[in-house]
Amino acid sequence: MSVYDEIMILDCPYCGGPGVLEEEHGWSWYVVCADCGAQGGFIEYKGEEDRLEAAKKAAFVWNQGKARNPKPSD
Ligand SMILES: [Zn+2]
Incomplete structure (x- = not known):
């Protein structure tokens, strides 16, 4: 089972579009x-041991609606 199967990502709090979990150069996750x-916050990890936890945390932060609005004037 991959990280992507295990983690649920809610739709975007701004537009309802699909949230996508992304890995950044092997050191952090964000949605x-x-x-x-x-964009949700970057969650850093140090190695394989905490990589999955970091991915879950990135998803959790996003699922709480803590995403940066690309259009702040809105
Ligand atoms: Zn959106």
């Missing part, structure tokens, strides 16, 4: 909206 580009 980004495929439609509007809203």
Whole structure:
């Protein structure tokens, strides 16, 4: 089972688009909206041991609605 099967990502809190879990250069995870580009926080990890935990945390942060709005004027 991969990280992606195990983690649920809610839709974007801004536009309702699909949230996509992304891995950044092997050191962190974040969730980004495929439609509007809203972005959750980067969650860093140090190795394989905490890699999955970091991915879950990144998803959790996003699922709480803690994403940066790409259009702050809105
Ligand atoms: Zn969006």
